[in-house]
Amino acid sequence: MNAKRRYWLMKTEPDTFSIDDLQRVRIEPWNGVRNYQARNHMRQMQPGDGVLFYHSSCAVPGIAGLATVATAAYPDPTQFDRKSDYFDPKSTREEPRWSLVDVAFDRKFADVLTLEEIKAHADALGDEFPLIKRGNRLSVLPVTAAQWKTLLKLEPRP
């Protein structure tokens, strides 16, 4: 049975992990997400789902490229690692609190599709698009097929 392909947007600070980093390593476990809503979204992910790779907290915030969900969700190992910044003393192996998926590089945009440009097309994306909502802090969020299509049409071409 083939579940329908779904789409997501995942934020990252490029100073920490950028699209270039993903291109180099090819596949990356998306560890360190410690927000329940974001976690729940990752738990819904299936291999093959599309990912908009978003650079946040940087000079030019926006979508830097595309990635693909490479695994179903599994427990984030950093929650058990006392030496990790992401260690969670309240999480147990029997009932892990935090999940992650592996994310695979797909391609890098010729230029970042900027948040500014995305906002300029708010009408096409719909008011409910969380990325352009005020005060949005969610690091993993769902994107509809229509929004995905709209955003790819906005991709900067060389």
Added chain:
DNA sequence: GCCAACGTTGGC
């Protein structure tokens, strides 16, 4: 660096 928005924590 600032600040608004939001999630989490902890006292009661």
Added chain:
DNA sequence: GCCAACGTTGGC
């Protein structure tokens, strides 16, 4: 279960 305090996110 409420809510103030606190920490974090993220655009600017």
